[in-house]
């Protein structure tokens with residue numbers, strides 16, 4: 359089968375042929391029809407070997423998928439051959455080398471995999487698992503009430519676009535920090551205000567709007583603890599500063615601001631809820647571009663360079 363894989367950490371992803379994986383006991387094999395790109399795909403491949411637990415190579419890139427069940431492993435299973443399914447595979451963290459940028463993948467039947475509900479196209483389902491689950495769990499974690507304010511840095515990307523919608527649906531005032539003129543797009547997603555940080559320093563714009571600080575910060579961008587701490591200084595005492603980039607633990611945060619290093623914990627129940635919202639049109643899954651699998655190396659380079667405006671979906 360075709361797969362986009364790396365032969366070692368820090369090697370360039372390339373199209374290769376590998377054998378189809380066999381489903382083990384309690385697993386399903388999925389004929390992947392769509393996979394979606396997440397920054398963790400290139401981040402995992404770019405890891406330094408020192409960070410790694412044992413990893414099988416070639417390492418097939420990718421975690422998100424949608425397709426049809428093609429084979430069932432031994433033992434009890436909640437799926438049947440032919441079921442349309444979507445989900446988030448363990449990917450590189452499994453250490454097995456099996457990802458989702460490939461024609462067939464295997465996942466445990468009791469892991470983050472769910473049926474695609476009627477009315478939800480498979481390409482949209484593929485774009486939902488990582489970004490949608492992250493957005494929903496981040497919103498639960500910051501635990502804001504209606505009319506409270508949420509500053510989202512990196513709001514135009516996959517997680518940010520979905521987080522903005524989910525927060526706005528709870529009457530939370532989202533201040534979307536982006537690079538470029540994304541006002542109309544972010545307002546359509548429900549943002550109360552948009553700051554173009556290319557033209558206006560974030561700190562100046564936020565302090566002008568919220569002299570006493572915002573109620574919470576979600577930073578999807580900063581990899582430098584000091585940069586995260588500077589943004590956390592825009593949060594009021596008693597508020598929350600959450601990062602998806604693992605820097606809160608090393609940041610000198612202002613007194614009274616709670617720092618959180620977010621860790622995604624995908625679940626089939628949450629996938630069901632998100633898929634139902636998308637199928638009913640209450641949650642728009644913004645697909646920026648669809649590309650054939652062969653274009654994955656260029657798509658990964660493009661994402662690494664920045665500029666994501668929603669999701670990149672790969673078609674198999």
Ligand SMILES: NC(=O)c1ccc[n+]([C@@H]2O[C@H](COP(=O)([O-])OP(=O)(O)OC[C@H]3O[C@@H](n4cnc5c(N)ncnc54)[C@H](OP(=O)(O)O)[C@@H]3O)[C@@H](O)[C@H]2O)c1
Pocket residue numbers: 396397398401488489492511512513514515516517518535536537538555578579601602603604620621622661663664665666667668
């Ligand atoms: N810890 C976890 O469990 C977890 C879970 C999900 C995601 N993540 C991480 O969270 C990050 C975001 O994920 P994603 O899927 O939303 O990525 P994405 O789709 O690539 O979007 C990232 C967005 O950030 C924007 N951006 C970059 N620098 C910016 C800046 N200085 N100011 C404002 N916007 C900026 C990018 O656009 P421009 O370049 O045009 O500004 C892009 O729109 C990734 O690093 C991902 O790995 C972590």
